[in-house]
Amino acid sequence: MEIAELGVESAFLITPDVHSDHRGLFLEVFSQPVFERAVGHRLSVAQLNCSVSRRGTIRGMHAIALPGQARYVTCAQGGIVDVVLDIRIGSPTYGAHVAVELTAANRRALYLAEGLAHGFAPLTDDATVVYLCSSTWSPGAEVIINALDPELGLPWPADGPVQSEKDAAAPSLREARQLGLLPTLAECQARYAELAELTLTR
Template identity: 40%
Template sequence: MKVRELAVAGAFEFTPSVLPDNRGVFSELLRVEWWREILGRDLPVAQVNCTVNHRNVVRGVHFTRLVGQAKFVCCLYGSMNDVIVDTRIGSPTFGCHDSVRLDSDSLRMVYLPEGVGHGIASLAEQTTAFYLCSATYDASNEFGVHPLDPQLGIDWRGMLGGADPILSVRDSTAPPLQTVLEQGLLPRYQECLEVYRTVGAMESR
C-alpha cells in the first residue's frame, strides 16, 4: 500500500497492491492499521454508499458540518475523478482542491476527513463509486457548493473531455462558495481538528 497526502490537508490517496493471476486479480482495500498509522485514529464505519453513474455525471460538491462524515472512496467499475475541496474555515489549504483518478484497474482509494467537500466526475458509463462513511446520512447536516463556481476553479469540463457536466437539480441550484461562507455554514478547521482527535480515538494500549 502506497499513501500520499493530497493538496487538501488531511486528505490522502491510497494505492493498493493489485495481484493478478490466471483467475483475475486480488487486492486488499482496507486494513485497520492503515488508518491508525496514517491518521492516528480508527474510522468507524456507520454507513456504506454506492452510486452508479452515466458518463459525464458530476456529483457534488457536498460537505457536512460537524460532526459529519469522513469518507473512504473507491471505484469498483469504470473510472472517475474524485475531487476534494477544502471547505474548512481557517485551514491552511482553505479553498484549495485536488483530484485523484479512481478506476477499477488501479483500485486506488481516497480518504477525506469530516468537514471537507467532495465531488466526483464520471468518465465512463456505469461508473460505480463505493464509499465507507464514518456517520449515517443526516439531511439536515448536508450542504453543497455549486460545482461550477469560478471561485472553486475546478475544471470539470476538462476532466470530461470538453463535455458539459450532467448535474442534479440540487447541485445545479447550489449556492457559490462565497454565499455559503457568508451564511455561516462552513465548518471551522479548529473544530474539525477536535473531531479528528476524538471521533475514532484509539484506546490507550
C-alpha cells in the same frame, strides 16, 4: 498498501498492492491497521454507499456539518475524477482542491476527513463508486457547494454537466461562507483529536 497525504491536509490517496495471476486478481481495498497508522485514528464505518453514474454527470460538492462524515471512496467499475475541496475556514488551503483519478484499473481509493467537501464525475460511459462513510446520511446537516462555482475552477470533464436540481441550486463557496454553513479549521482539528483519543482508549 501505500497511504499518502495529498495537497489538502486530511485527504489521503490509498494505493493498494494488487496480486494477480491466471485466475484474476486480489487486493485489500481497506485495512484498518494500515489506515490507523497513516491517518492517526480508526475509521468507524456507519454506512456503505454505492453510486452508479453515466458520463457527463457531476455529483457534489457535498459535506456534512460537524461532527461530519468522513468518506473512503473507490471506483469499482469504470473511472472517475474525484475532487476534494477544503471548506474549513482558517485552513491554509481553504478554497483549494485536489483531484485524483480513481478507476477500476488503478484500484486506488481516496480518504477525506470530516470538514472536507467531495464530488466526482465519470471518465467513462458508466462508473460505479463505492464508499465507506463514518456516519449515516443526515439531510438536515448536509452542506453543498456548487461544483460549477467559477471561482473554484474545479477540473471537471468537458462533457456534461448533468447535475441534480439540488446540486445545481447550491451556493458558491463565498455564499456558503456568508451564510455561516462552513466549519472552521479549529473545529475540525478538535474533531480529529477526538477521534484519535477514541482510538487510543479502545
